[in-house]
Every structure is written in structure tokens, then in C-alpha cells.
Amino acid sequence: xxxxxxxxxxxxxxxxxxxxxxxxxxxxxxxxxxxxxxxxxxxxxxxxxxxxxxxxxxxxxxxxxxxxxxxxxxxxxxxxxxxxxxxxxxxxxxxxxxxxxxxxxxxxxxxxxxxxxxxxxxxxxxxxxxxxxxxxxxxxxxxxxxxxxxxxxxxxxxxxxxxxxxxxxxxxxxxxxxxxxxxxxxxxxxxxxxxxxxxxxxxxxxxxxxxxxxxxxxxxxxxxxxx
Amino acid sequence: xxxxxxxxxxxxxxxxxxxxxxxxxxxxxxxxxxxxxxxxxxxxxxxxxxxxxxxxxxxxxxxxxxxxxxxxxxxxxxxxxxxxxxxxxxxxxxxxxxxxxxxxxxxxxxxxxxxxxxxxxxxxxxxxxxxxxxxxxxxxxxxxxxxxxxxxxxxxxxxxxxxxxxxxxxxxxxxxxxxxxxxxxxxxxxxxxxxxxxxxxxxxxxxxxxxxxxxxxxxxxxxxxxx
Numbered sequence: 001x002x003x004x005x006x007x008x009x010x011x012x013x014x015x016x017x018x019x020x021x022x023x024x025x026x027x028x029x030x031x032x033x034x035x036x037x038x039x040x041x042x043x044x045x046x047x048x049x050x051x052x053x054x055x056x057x058x059x060x061x062x063x064x065x066x067x068x069x070x071x072x073x074x075x076x077x078x079x080x081x082x083x084x085x086x087x088x089x090x091x092x093x094x095x096x097x098x099x100x101x102x103x104x105x106x107x108x109x110x111x112x113x114x115x116x117x118x119x120x121x122x123x124x125x126x127x128x129x130x131x132x133x134x135x136x137x138x139x140x141x142x143x144x145x146x147x148x149x150x151x152x153x154x155x156x157x158x159x160x161x162x163x164x165x166x167x168x169x170x171x172x173x174x175x176x177x178x179x180x181x182x183x184x185x186x187x188x189x190x191x192x193x194x195x196x197x198x199x200x201x202x203x204x205x206x207x208x209x210x211x212x213x214x215x216x217x218x219x220x221x222x223x224x225x226x227x
Numbered sequence: 228x229x230x231x232x233x234x235x236x237x238x239x240x241x242x243x244x245x246x247x248x249x250x251x252x253x254x255x256x257x258x259x260x261x262x263x264x265x266x267x268x269x270x271x272x273x274x275x276x277x278x279x280x281x282x283x284x285x286x287x288x289x290x291x292x293x294x295x296x297x298x299x300x301x302x303x304x305x306x307x308x309x310x311x312x313x314x315x316x317x318x319x320x321x322x323x324x325x326x327x328x329x330x331x332x333x334x335x336x337x338x339x340x341x342x343x344x345x346x347x348x349x350x351x352x353x354x355x356x357x358x359x360x361x362x363x364x365x366x367x368x369x370x371x372x373x374x375x376x377x378x379x380x381x382x383x384x385x386x387x388x389x390x391x392x393x394x395x396x397x398x399x400x401x402x403x404x405x406x407x408x409x410x411x412x413x414x415x416x417x418x419x420x421x422x423x424x425x426x427x428x429x430x431x432x433x434x435x436x437x438x439x440x441x442x443x444x445x446x447x448x449x450x451x452x453x454x
Contacts, residue, residue, distance in 0.1 A: 019301070019302055020297075020300065040320060040334075041320055045270075045272035045281035052272040052279055053242075056318040073246075073247065074246070074247050085278050085279060087280050091268055098366070099373070100374055102373045102375060105362075105373070115278070135332075138323065139323065139325070145414065146326070146327060147330075148329060150330075153330040175432070176431055178433065187434075190439070191428070193426035194425055194426070197423065197424035198419050202402070202420065203415065203416075204418075206405065207414075210414070210415040216325065
């Protein structure tokens with residue numbers, strides 16, 4: 001496990017170097033971890049029989065690795081656990097950037113790109129602990145509350161860990177950057193912020209007589225804090 | 228160009244066949260197009276020097292192709308225009324699905340996976356028309372309103388079209404599917420819907436004396452209609 005002191009950077013290579021608009025790029029571990037921790041879904045790219053594939057997955061970061069879980073029958077989970085090279089992309093779209101010129105239109109976003117390869121976690125206590133990290137990341141409080149996995153369910157579950165070999169983030173913030181000669185044009189420019197919104201919880205037919213638990217309401221509040 | 232009658236399906240192959248939970252999968256063109264049209268960002272996967280890469284991109288669908296634009300200097304844009312095999316993933320996260328058992332926790336989503344390869348659009352009128360399709364998809368009304376591209380700006384822009392060779396969607400809707408023996412457990416189960424929220428437009432310093440145009444307010448309303 002790699003420590004995550006503020007000054008550490010991931011190694012730069014042809015793989016992870018931010019080429020377009022490099023001043024939006026960063027190799028700082030803390031920046032990469034922040035973007036990863038803010039996202040629920042990652043897009044995992046891998047190669048199978050010479051073709052690229054990309055599949056969305058729930059995930060969590062633990063120290064310098066990403067944890068995934070799925071069915072032991074999943075093609076993606078087998079790729080994730082096989083040691084083959086992976087590229088994992090995480091993107092948070094924070095807004096549209098509307099410039100006076102069409103050319104300078106853009107979007108505000110935080111993205112992270114991770115390179116690494118995965119292994120299956122085999123040891124039973126470590127598997128259970130990794131599942132808890134994933135559960136806690138998606139919704140804190142759910143793990144202690146819901147019915148725990150049976151040994152049968154654990155047998156059907158593959159848990160994979162991808163050590164982050166290298167990574168980068170790319171972030172765009174703020175308003176449009178118009179050309180000086182366009183600044184006085186009578187065209188409205190600015191940004192429209194975008195954020196996820198969590199609506200009211202909908203009880204299942206088997207739970208209509210039960211109150212919505214605090215951890216669900218707290219999760220909604222944490223998602224909606226930014227809106 | 229392929230027509231989009233309701234009955235047409237993309238060919239099924241080892242590439243696009245939905246293996247896990249196949250009843251969530253569809254190869255219907257209209258279903259694929261609906262998911263593509265609902266998303267602003269696509270994750271484009273390609274292979275470079277034997278390694279997988281995945282990069283987020285704004286895009287639009289026109290008939291049976293996906294349109295992308297970017298800098299002529301972008302590594303991704305060159306890959307998009309090179310004819311090499313691409314896999315393009317689009318994911319809309321619609322909610323968390325909270326079951327009584329941890330094992331049956333899930334998410335509601337609409338995802339599309341597209342396979343194809345791209346070419347650069349060279350003809351000037353077609354390039355301009357493709358840029359307009361992209362602009363109209365992201366925010367209808369902006370193209371007519373903002374300052375049009377100059378020939379210099381057009382020279383710096385690469386526009387690529389990816390014909391959809393095959394594709395599939397995978398969609399999960401509705402509440403948790405708990406095991407029969409768990410249904411009476413005193414554990415709250417249900418869903419928490421997620422949707423994008425567009426906040427109030429923020430005027431740029433160069434536009435504080437101008438009203439926020441109707442097309443921007445209408446865009447906000449269309450994003451927020453689902454929330």
C-alpha cells in the first residue's frame with residue numbers, strides 16, 4: 001500500500017501524460033483520489049481478442065487501489081482479476097460553459113484516468129472487508145443495517161483489486177475564456193452548473209410499514225448538498 | 228445511413244451480446260438511440276501501443292453514427308478518425324436500489340455500448356453541419372445565438388464520425404428483488420432516484436449586463452424536468 005501524503009505524484013509516462021490543455025492536468029495523488037472518491041461509477045476499459053471494451057462499474061478506492069465486485073460469471077470481472085492491462089476512467093460533469101463564440105464553448109468537469117491491472121482477492125476476511133469498503137463508499141451505514149452476505153452469496157461473488165500504477169486528473173473550472181475581441185459582443189456568456197440530485201426515497205412493497213432509515217436520508221442530503 | 232424503424236436490431240455477436248442478466252439487454256436500434264440521445268458524455272475506449280485507453284467526450288448521434296469534435300492536435304481525435312476499432316460507452320445512473328440483503332443491492336441505470344470505427348469528416352459543409360448537430364444536441368438554440376466559427380477556428384477543429392456497427396443497451400428499472408425468505412425482514416428496502424440537476428445560470432463578467440437567454444432557461448428546465 002502506498003501512502004497518500006499531499007506531495008506524492010504518480011509517475012508521468014506516455015500513457016498518463018495530459019497532452020491537450022496540459023495546465024488542466026495533475027498527477028498529484030490527492031487530486032486523483034478526490035475525483036475517484038466523488039464518483040459512484042467508473043468506466044473500465046480492457047482489451048479482449050484485440051478489441052477494446054468499456055463497461056460501467058460501481059467501485060471504491062482503498063488506499064492506492066480500486067475495488068470492484070461482481071458475479072464470478074462476469075466477463076468483465078474475469079478481465080478485472082486477470083492481471084491484464086486496464087484503463088479506468090471516472091468523469092464528473094460539473095456544468096456547461098457557454099462562451100460568446102461557439103469555438104470557446106466547453107464543459108466544467110473533473111476526470112481521473114487510472115492505469116493498472118487487477119487481481120482477485122481470495123482470502124475470505126479480506127474479501128468481506130473489501131465488500132464493506134465498497135458498500136460504505138456507495139452508502140455509509142448500509143453495511144451494518146442490511147442482511148449480511150451468506151457463504152453461498154460470497155461464493156457467487158468475485159472481488160477484484162486494481163493497484164493504481166499511474167494516473168492523472170484533468171479538471172476544468174470557472175467561466176468561459178473568450179477571445180479579447182469577442183468580449184464586448186452582445187452575446188450572453190456564462191456557465192450552467194450541473195450536479196446529481198437524489199430524489200425522495202421510494203419504499204418497496206415489502207417495506208411500506210418501515211420508516212426510511214437515517215442513513216438513507218443522510219445519503220440524500222450529502223448528494224444534494226452541492227445543488 | 229441506416230433507418231431507425233422500431234423493429235430493427237443491431238446484429239448480435241460475441242462483442243455486443245449481453246451476458247450477465249441478459250433480460251436487461253436489448254439490441255433494438257431505437258433503445259440504443261434513446262440512451263445515446265439522453266447522455267451528454269460518452270466514454271471512448273481505444274487501443275494504443277497495446278494498452279487500453281478510455282477518455283470522456285461530448286458527442287451527438289446523427290442517424291446511425293456518433294459525431295465527435297476536438298482539436299486537430301488531440302490524440303483521442305486522431306484515434307477517433309483513424310479507422311481503428313472503438314468501443315463507446317454511455318451510462319445514465321438513475322438511482323440506487325437498496326435491498327433487504329446486501330447481496331441484492333443494485334443500481335438503476337440505462338447504458339449503451341457501441342462498437343465501430345471512425346473517419347474524419349473532410350468536406351467543409353458537412354463539417355459545419357456536424358458541428359451544428361453536436362451543438363444542437365448539447366443545447367438547442369445556442370448555434371444560432373453565439374458567434375459562428377471562423378475559418379481559422381474550423382482549421383483547428385477535427386470532426387469525426389463513428390458509424391455504429393453494432394451496439395446493445397442494458398437497462399435496470401424498478402425496485403429491489405429480494406429473496407422470498409427475506410421479504411418479511413424488518414429492514415427498509417426501496418430505491419433512491421438520481422438525476423442531473425441544472426442550477427441557476429452564472430453570468431460571466433463580460434455578460435453581466437445581458438439577460439440570460441431563453442434557450443439557456445429552456446435547457447435548464449429540460450434537464451430538471453425529471454427531478
